[in-house]
Amino acid sequence: MKSRLSLGLALAAFSLSACASPVSGPQIKVEDAWARPASAGFNGAVYFRLVNEGDQADRLLGVQGPLAQAAEVHETMQMGNDIMSMQAASAVEVPAGGEVEFAPGGLHIMLIALEQPLESGDIVSLVLRFETSGDVTVAAPPQPTMNTNENPSTNKAACAKVASRRSEDAEIGAAAGWLMGTTHRS
């Protein structure tokens, strides 16, 4: 990430020095998308990582998907002492050169009242609507857990990440509100 960032800086510097109008802005990529298998009529969840390789932040404003009555950005929050709560997130900022993880126990796309089951072998297609980047498509295969082929301990890592973000959020403070769940890892 660091080298990517310095490359980004170098490129930005180069384009500035060449006196061309700089090509700038957010560049959103969606990585490692997956959906939890679920039966029709129930609620589903889709997870992924948003990576912004651009030099400007962007904000996820909403999501659309054809498979359910509604698709919404939600965030599970730990209220302390193992009490879990959930709220709708109205805008999620992806910082320039940063990432935001949507993972169990944290941010997720909630599919409300599935009109068809999510089963392995299918692909869940969603459109993420960003403030600057516009529509970004996600293709999420339903699978039982986040990392069927990876080190199982990653699951814990994801939760730890969520936890650390949580404390960051607390510092950022009540002023910004709870909905800016962002992770800076550059």
Add this chain to the structure above:
Amino acid sequence: MRLRHSAFVLLLLSLSACRPYEFKGTTYVDPAAAPDFELARADGGRLRLGDLRGQVVLMFFGFTSCPDVCPTTLAEAKQILESLGDRANQVAFLFITVDPERDTPEVLGDYVSAFHPAIVGLTGDAEELAAVWKAYGIFVQREALGDSAESYTVTHTARVFAVDTEGNLRASYTFGTPYEDILQDVEYLIGQGEASS
């Protein structure tokens, strides 16, 4: 030389035999009997916790409209039960609703069996359920979701409880505990039950 080697092995063996098992979960200082209860099974009939003596019982409180925390935990339940293979029948996994209004027995049964056929969904009337939540220290609060197509969510304690084959509450696990950790404790409790019977 050889003698010394076997003495060393013996020493190691005796040390490992003496060391008490260290649970992966949060343990109870003086394991006491798990509060007993009787609730309605989603698949019909009643279930009394006390009737499950001889089995290791894992318990989780949740609701079927929950898209994130509850399915994550039930996916772990599936992994635990599948990893146990033919010993899975020595373990009961109970999913007790915190949302009886939406979780009718039919809905609850469809939901839990989609994860694993052995998972038992439990519900009851408001009074029965409130007593069980209280006995296990489960916080339950219905909350509006704001700008959402979903009418409400239920904020609740997300902890898995482990009861041994004698009916004692032995350990509990926070959300996000790797399933391998719970599995290891369950295997220990199964072994302990077999040794004492």
